Amino acid sequence: MKKIIYMLIALAAIVSTGCNNNTYSRLRESEDRLIANYISRNNLVILNEEPAENHVWAENEYYDMPVSGYGHFYFHLISRGPSFRIDSISPTEKDTVELDIVAGELIVARYKKFGLQEDPDTMSYWTTLDQAYPMEFHYGAMTECESAAWQAAIRLMHYPDSQCQLIVPSKMGFNAEQLSVTPYGYILKIKVKQ
Numbered sequence: 001m002k003k004i005i006y007m008l009i010a011l012a013a014i015v016s017t018g019c020n021n022n023t024y025s026r027l028r029e030s031e032d033r034l035i036a037n038y039i040s041r042n043n044l045v046i047l048n049e050e051p052a053e054n055h056v057w058a059e060n061e062y063y064d065m066p067v068s069g070y071g072h073f074y075f076h077l078i079s080r081g082p083s084f085r086i087d088s089i090s091p092t093e094k095d096t097v098e099l100d101i102v103a104g105e106l107i108v109a110r111y112k113k114f115g116l117q118e119d120p121d122t123m124s125y126w127t128t129l130d131q132a133y134p135m136e137f138h139y140g141a142m143t144e145c146e147s148a149a150w151q152a153a154i155r156l157m158h159y160p161d162s163q164c165q166l167i168v169p170s171k172m173g174f175n176a177e178q179l180s181v182t183p184y185g186y187i188l189k190i191k192v193k194q
Contacts (some may be wrong), residue, residue, distance in 0.1 A: 006151065013096065017072075027181035028170075031180060031182070031183050034183060035169060036125055038167065039074075041161065044061075044165060045060050046062055046064050047062065047064065048064055049063075052082050053158065057077045061099075062075060062167065063075045065192075067148050070149075070171060073149040073152070073166060073167060074166065076164060077157065077162070077163075077164050078165060080159060081158075087098075088099070100153075101139055101155075101190075103156070104138055105139050105193075106138055106193040107133045107136065107154060107189065107191070108191045108192070108193050109137070109188060109189070111126070112124045112186065113185070114124055114127070114185045141188065146174055147172065149166055149172040149173060150166075150188065153166055157190060160192040161190075163187070163189040165186065169183045170182050170183055170189075186193070
């Protein structure tokens with residue numbers, strides 16, 4: 001009798017799995033529709049070529065950024081930080097320090113995360129009132145920050161004290177987003193820890 005019950009349970013599990021509409025490809029199609037709807041609803045202008053460093057970004061301009069091996073995400077530069085620092089009251093050329101971010105530097109990030117549906121919830125990690133400590137990771141270290149979109153965004157931001165907004169498909173996001181196949185938007189600001 002127990003064998004028959006176990007066989008019926010196994011058969012029910014197989015049938016219910018076969019009827020499940022949430023295959024990965026269907027979840028990805030749903031995610032792509034959600035992103036396209038967000039872009040349309042917010043009247044975003046998508047740029048297919050990387051803007052020059054001195055490009056003045058319109059409020060609704062986003063660069064469709066391809067990342068080898070991952071796909072693409074959407075990047076909008078809100079503000080670029082200074083490209084150099086002067087380390088003297090009476091500076092000479094040797095007192096000017098180039099601030100371009102390089103691989104291995106420790107990035108300190110604050111961010112806001114929001115869903116792409118209408119009237120989304122926003123999770124804020126923007127100030128010490130939201131979260132005592134900011135997120136820290138080494139630029140280029142995917143084991144510390146597994147979001148390929150964040151890593152690529154830092155390259156586009158170039159300098160500390162920059163701020164951007166991102167639309168990140170799940171496969172370029174953090175592990176939890178990849179598992180749930182959920183895209184998110186981010187507002188990200190970065191510094192380099194000395």
